[in-house]
Amino acid sequence: MTAVGVRLVQKVSSTRGFAKVAPHVVPALDRAVHRLTRGRVLLSAQLLPGVVLTTTGARSGLARRTPLACMPEKGGQATGRQSWLLVGSNFGRTGHPAWTANLLAHPDASVSWKGEDIPVTARLLAGEERAAAWTVLLEFWPPYATYQARVEREIRVFRLTRRA
Secondary structure, three states: OOHHHHHHHHHHHOOHHHHHHHHHHHHHHHHHHHHHOOOOOOHHHHOOOEEEEEEEOOOOOOEEEEEEEOEEEOOOOOOOOOEEEEEEOHHHOOOOOHHHHHHHHOOEEEEEEOOEEEEEEEEEOOHHHHHHHHHHHHHHOOHHHHHHHHOOOOOEEEEEEEOO
């Protein structure tokens, strides 16, 4: 995609209209395409890297699959293992997305990344570590700033690290 195209998508994704429609359309399309391509393609990943996160439901205990944008970290933070940052922006809507509660209750999860299922452990970032990650995330995807400005809650940021 061209730089102009990326800026246009960033602008559209920052609107309140997008925040109302996208949570109902984007994940459903991503799940369908991911299933049809046996994990090789996520539509939203054509713009941003993406994973399908499989968590254990915080209340139900059932497996929950959620397509999400992610920011892969080169070489992993501190551990040297592959890691990803996930942002619980919920498209700038008021509540935390359910997958974040699932990770808080059950941090062991898995991601489907480029067709490979990878076991991961999630950790909620806080304080200076979150601030440093947030700065990098805003460079990666500026609309996160708009999402944060729209809500009173602090948007949750998780680091998922490949389990040994």
